[in-house]
Amino acid sequence: MRRTALAATGLVFALALSACGGGSGSGSSSDVVKVPTDPSKVSGTITVLTNRTDQVQDGTLKRYAAEFNTIYPHVTVKFQGLTDYEGDVKIRMNSKNYGDVLSIPNSVPLKQYPTFFAPLGTAADLSKTYDFTDHATVGSLVYGIANIGTANGFVYNKAVWQQAGVTTWPTTPQQFLDDLKAIKAKTGATPYYTNYHDGWPLTNWGNALGSPSCDPAANDKLAGTKEPWAQGQDLNVVDSLLYDTVHDKLSEADPNTTNWENSKVLLGTGKIATMWLGSWAVVQMQDAAKKARKNPDSIGFMPFPAQKDGHFCSVVRPDYQYAVNIHSKNKDAARAWLDWYINKSGDAQAALSISSVKGSPLPADLKPFQDAGVRLIHLTNDRTALVDEIDKASEIGINDQDYPQHIVDVARGAAGGDKDSVFKDLDKKWSDAQGTVG
């Protein structure tokens, strides 16, 4: 009896608490934080949240801060490196204390940007200087600026591909599969490595959207497409390639024990031939090859095996976007750092990445792309918010690891169904969710 009374009290308490949970909105966000014009007048201490714990540890960020201080002498910059960046920051965003400058976690929906971040300028202004601003534009204001963009493609070991007698990039998915088969037959290498266990490398497959059709509006179109996995659609082409690769046993034997760090060494030494990643990975693979005393020049990068009007296409996506906390007490200093980091720090060039500053030259590892006339396309973002909402509601998670993992499972016979049933199921989830999201 006493126990039920206690439970009842608890329940009443719960209801009372939840009733006062809502309604705590945010302050006004109309005042744009502009880059300060006089550096000597900017002062204060700012905290920068970063996922680059490696740069915190090896002193790179400290060096940047020192350089920054030669221009802004009265600003103190502190860094907090977070290993589980996404998870930690998402929880901290429930408070006001989430640094002054931060990278926007992927889990924050676009339409909530104004609640958390200070506007950095109008879209019309900033888009003249920076690429990818439309990824963080709500209304006509921009809330985040990316430092770098990455092109999608396969990182591959040129030596292994040559050994198998393949010297030109495959132009169709079928040709790609044939090439992998040749690698399997003629070399001892694993033709393709999924990195299934770590999971996140697989999420790059979702980024291939737009590459086969060469359509900058590919993502926006998902909002109105009832069956994005129907024959001929981008997601169908992309996921089919993953499915067929695994189904034809062209990937590693046991996907459940893959290891990302080790995969870099395996690719660098030619034990793995190919992985679908982004241009950011090339530097890391070359590093691994160097450490294993192999030739780093054997690491190459090729676009998705599909051509439109005789051209390959590769989607360039922004990496993390940097934003200023709306609750920051030193917004000017924060904005100054953000501006300096993206324009002056040289971080993008050092990592051989595509700088988001318009007019920057392409990095060296994309030289082959340039030579081969690969079109680098930027996806439009007119309906991204809606697409995200449908994606969450459907529990598909185009950029989550469960979705490609399931495709791999079915392809290798570890889960029931076949390619058609998987796609049909995804189509149904998608169109059902479209009905519930308005």
Added chain:
Amino acid sequence: MSAPRTAGRTPPARTLPPPDAARTHPRPPRRRPASRRRGGAWWFTPWLYLLAPLALLVTFTWLPVVDMFSYSFTDWDGISPTRDWVGLSNYTDLFTRPQLFQVFWVSLFYLGASAVQICAALYFATVLSFDTRLRNLFKGLLFFPYLINGVAVGFVFLYFFQPGGTLDTVLHWFGAGRHLWLGNPHLVNTSLAGVSVWRFMGLNMVLFIGAIQSIPPQLYEAAALDGAGRWQQFRYVIAPSIRPIISLSVILAVSGSLSVFEIPFIMTGGSNNSETFVIQTIKLAFNFNKTGLASAAAVVLLLIVLLVTWLQRLLFPDERVEQS
């Protein structure tokens, strides 16, 4: 029996007068300091001592649980500063999607493993309670896995189960072929449950050893005189004596297998048919921003565990154990 003048108090069976404040005739306060007077200003002393543990309990256990209950009635996405009251719709959503409960099949593997675990623990506890050579060493060896951090266990076994890894190598000496211990969807849950047995068996064993040691030794002697063998001693002396501990272990095992999380989350991330209810809940909350629905799922899991425990107590009530 000297009845005290203040009625209603428990009469101490001593000749000393009770140190009661409500005495009528004045008396110099010589024996007891004033602060120890019952019913005086210091009635809250015990609560003062309880303050720290209660504060911790409320802050870190009860408030989060209450919060969880309250989230389960909202559509909160885990980030937004606003959330809307949606009543029971999370619960209806949950119960109209039977596939969300299919993951409980996975729990059966862990339930089976728990049975194995308890039997093995009973066996080792019994053997190690008697005079066995090097028994402290064996106790240590068997208990050791429980002391290792769950994440470390996960990583160690990841290598153990790798194709051509430790397990395959050892089995190869006996002529067995290779298996994809984690890759084969029919084998993965057995492998993971095996890790769970390895990790928690030692804890059960230590609990059992403790209980077995409280059995008076003359019972064995008497049983031996009556001609009882080792098995009969176990069956008729040890097992009935430690019944409460066994039933506690079973309750823990059942609720544990319903809410398995650590080992499969670290080793497979719930992929390849190894997803458990808790992993699914985490994914709902953190991958799909459905904190409300996930909270409802957590509440439902709590209720299921409570229900199973209650059923178990109903079917196998605890009897008092007489040991004399």
